[in-house]
Amino acid sequence: MDNPFRYSGVVTGDLFVDREDEIAALHRAFRAGEHVFLYSPRRYGKTSLLHEAFRRLPAGEPWAFVDLSRALSLQSFVELFISAVLHGAESSADRARRWARKFLSRLQPRLVLDNSGRVQVELGFGPRLAEPTTLAEALDLPQRVAEDLGVRLAVALDEFPMVAELGGDGLVRAMRAAFQMHRLVSYVFAGSQTTMMEQLFAAERSPFFRMGRPLRLEKIPRDAFVPFLVGGFRRGGMDLPPDLAGELCRLVDDHPYFVQTLAHELWDQARARRPSVAAGDLTQALASVVGWHDAYYRRLWERLTLYQRRCLLALAELGTGASLFAADTVARFELKSASHVQRALEALQREGLVHRRNGEYGLADPLFPHWARAAGLVSGRAERG
Ligand SMILES: Nc1ncnc2c1ncn2[C@@H]1O[C@H](COP(=O)(O)OP(=O)(O)OP(=O)(O)O)[C@@H](O)[C@H]1O
Ligand SMILES: [Mg+2]
Secondary structure, eight states, X not given: OOOSOOOSSOOOGGGOOOOHHHHHHHHHHHHHTOOEEEEESTTSSHHHHHHHHHHTSXXXXXXXXXXXXXXXXXXXXXXXXXXXXXXXXXXXXHHHHHHHHHHOTTTOOEEEEOTTSOEEEEOOSOOOTTSHHHHHHHHTHHHHHHHHHTSOEEEEEETTTHHHHHHXXXXXXXXXXXXXXXXXXXXXXXXXXXXXXXXXXXXXXXXXXXXXXXXEOOOOOHHHHHHHHHHHHHHTTOXXXXXXXXXXXXXXXXXXXXXXXXXXXXXXXXXXXXXXXXXXXHHHHHHHHHHHTHHHHHHHHHHSOHHHHHHHHHHHHHOTTOOTTSHHHHHHTTOOOHHHHHHHHHHHHHTTSEEEETTEEEESOXXXXXXXXXXXXXXXXXXXX
């Protein structure tokens, strides 16, 4: 059998763990026509959650998924957006053509069928997207289609912070102007937890101020991951004791992507020695995973400043919630002063290496302390409980 633990790409169905409450919250929002801001640190499972929530919608509740990271320009974004809506509404090619004639008369897109029979949209040269009415025509398509079908439509815009790069403030404002009039469409704006995602709905000057409800994705609880891990090993003819599965989660701080990565490696390694998995196997699997990422950490380390490195090591050594500003910590880790700590933490936060939760700083990357220890940069005390 194939390794049941996936650490890259979208996971759905049997490969998907937990998130029942989040799926229920999304479905409620879709049915109420509410908008949602979905955010989390990197690789917590936003994209997978959206796909799974859509997959579980009954037939007759259509949805469209737009991945903004696939767009390289405003024009390609508009093409993707239109294609996703036409495809999501499960339209036949004929109906898509009728909608295009009726609702996209300025844009006059060319519809082509790809290998899997999906409608793809091409706008050709110079569709004058800088003109507000032309852009609005594309952005209004979800509402027009939903009206035509007499249904509600859910539209997810994944990697939403890309909008600013693709179309600047103009695109953000055009979206707000269009979407706020769409009574039959519920939008999910998803992205990694960055200042932009937070400000989008929380800053008064943002066009999206309080336009929807925030949904912050947390880690997956250990008691949901453990049975999934044990079950995956059992299907491969191996016995992973629940305690050891819990230890696996703890080692990587319950971070969904790293739990899957470590489980994948452990599964591969232990398979040769079936049937029972022991603590030594886990230690070995962790060492391999750290090894895969060694080049990444080395490059990272080289580009950090001295104070940024010391802050990371202090967090690795002391764990989340340690006060790096305390005089004895500043002295012990040679951090110079509280303002040096502040500047270093801000830079590390921008890099996505450190996050702040309820006023406490912690490492965003749970593998880092293991790498730092393997590289001899911190002592064994970096182990956290
Ligand atoms: N519900 C889940 N069940 C099992 N594994 C999950 C789940 N959510 C996330 N993962 C693991 O985390 C990985 C990353 O998931 P996904 O790409 O959905 O996260 P993301 O938050 O969209 O990431 P990014 O920040 O890169 O956009 C998956 O490949 C999988 O290994
Ligand atoms: Mg994603």
